[in-house]
Amino acid sequence: MQTSADYTRLSLNQITTNRWSLAEALEGCLRAQVPAIGIWRHKIAEVGLTESRRLVRNAGLHVSSVCRGGMFPAATAAERALRIEDNRRALDEAAELGADTLVLVCGPPPDRDIAAARRMVEDAIGALIPYARERRVTMAIEPLHPMYAAERSCITSLEEANILAEKFDPDTVGIVVDVYHVWWDAMLERELERARGRIRGFHACDWLVPTPDMLMGRGMMGDGCIDIHRIRSLVDGTGYTGRIEVEILNQRIWDQPGNEVLERMKERYLSCVLSRDFYQSAPT
């Protein structure tokens, strides 16, 4: 079966080609006719926000997200205030680049009290609401895989992210769904339906078996065990029509030439995300 090559929703999350600078990633997307990009703050910092904006405008690419805000919990009130202030800068960057969202990786607990860390996250998001509204940027909470609970995010499931997001106005606080972080969840259908109207981003990659590394072990779509097509269909079933970002943290992929990675990404986007063609030809 041939799938029509429709890349209108595809976005390169630039961590997938981490060796590329922002300028190189934009050029790579233009060359491969990938119409959108998710931009990381450390790449913005390399050239500055003004130059980043100029590069993005010249390229004419859509910015599907800025990665990442968050990292809210901290042991002292002073440190938490600094984190919130840093998130205001992230909101400035997202606004300047015309990004759909600022992705929030909410941060790990500073001690054994994960419930307290969760309250710090809620308080910080609440504190950022007026600033986000002024800049018309949606903050999108990304629940991370529970294996990152101690080091990256105390927000570990879609249910938890829903409960948190529902405390705020959906134009200001949404949710990002990444298949890598949620594929294991038996409550996925229920919680995606609950997130209807709040989903502000969708990320694709795959879970490799065995997993070579907890952080850097993500795979290209189709190379792992996630039924990405099914999750994409469920997400779209909630009315989501936004971009589909490919975000892969994997040194082996980073070591490949970026142009080749983008071609593979486009193939698998068609055959594992938009359709199921690849699964029929390549069982796990």
Place this chain on the structure above:
Amino acid sequence: MQTSADYTRLSLNQITTNRWSLAEALEGCLRAQVPAIGIWRHKIAEVGLTESRRLVRNAGLHVSSVCRGGMFPAATAAERALRIEDNRRALDEAAELGADTLVLVCGPPPDRDIAAARRMVEDAIGALIPYARERRVTMAIEPLHPMYAAERSCITSLEEANILAEKFDPDTVGIVVDVYHVWWDAMLERELERARGRIRGFHACDWLVPTPDMLMGRGMMGDGCIDIHRIRSLVDGTGYTGRIEVEILNQRIWDQPGNEVLERMKERYLSCVLSRDFYQSAPT
């Protein structure tokens, strides 16, 4: 603060001292005055079931669990039938040893359809019910950490385990709570309360930061980030009065002399599981 040294609920899950044979583990428990043991099937197989029973009876130790049954999903009906038959043997072993429970590690999906794998688990448990009743053994579903979803268990959260267990009679199908597998869960209190009357085992260890290995990276209580005392209090709050097994998969601990591991385990059992003394002296 001095905690009274009450070890009546303590049990050594023998994987914690994996270099020891069953006989050595029983001797180690007697020497350390640990009154119960969780026994693994590969250790039973080393000496046979008859000799295992003799050793256990001579030692006079209580057997808190046999580890492990499960591993139900498979690609073919014939293979699934073999898995069920193997679980009948595991139930025989648990019955012969007078174990409180047979722990079920339910198994990974054979392909990308995790929902189908979950149905295979439910079907297999259903098929085993009459046999388990005859032998008066409770099968205890252990939800595993979601990072094991692709390789060890498609049952990944306490909510999911509750939904599954509730389909069966609580005398035949219960739940094992292991802090390592559930500590990250924002719904932990709700789901422990829901499991009231079904909790048939409680396992303790710790989540090291950073985690040295996905499988073999568990830590001694107190050496990681889990508030074990809190989870133990919640479990006991549901009316659980059973054993507390210490189950640690970690090559560094396996390489230490077993007697030293048991002494450390007893100390930390008092100071991190029964009380919070250790946390007050040693922040994360």
